[in-house]
Amino acid sequence: MRIDHLALWTLDLEKTREFYVRYFDASSNDKYINPKTGLETYFLSFESGARLEIMTRPEVLSLKQDYTKRSIGFTHFAFDLESRENVDNLTDKLFKDGYEIIGEPRVTGDGYYESVVLDPDGNIVELVCR
Structure with missing residues (x-):
């Protein structure tokens, strides 16, 4: 499955x-x-x-996600970019194109190298590599 x-x-x-x-x-x-x-x-x-x-749909509410608050439901999804260089490059490109970077590239406690960006609706998208 x-x-x-x-x-x-x-x-x-x-x-x-x-x-x-x-x-x-x-x-x-x-x-x-x-x-x-x-x-x-x-x-x-x-x-x-x-x-x-x-x-x-026309009746979709205009409530954007608020990443600073925790609520029930999906919290994020991640794209495996396969290298630190790819994470750094895409993070830089997204920043230059005006997207909000809420987590600069770093090594996380669980061993990922990641940065975090908000999509146009405020959904959290992680850019990762192992």
Whole structure:
């Protein structure tokens, strides 16, 4: 058994799609639109086989994640970039492009080299290597 995909609500479907395609080499399917409900989605696929569904609907609340508070639910997801140099380079690129870096590159207590960035909706994304 394996997880097929994870899904995220977003306020800006195109901006979120561009973030994961541009910085994490995701490939995207064509947009799905349900004319009855207003649901719009993309499935983003990654080289590892993982998939992320990003979704929006007119009634999605405009409450962004607040990484400074702990609450029930998913806390983050991580991309294995395979080297410290890749972590450093992508962290720098994201910073220069205006994304909020909430954790500078460092070695964690559990042995990862990681940095942490917020996606366009404030979701925590870890850039890691072992």
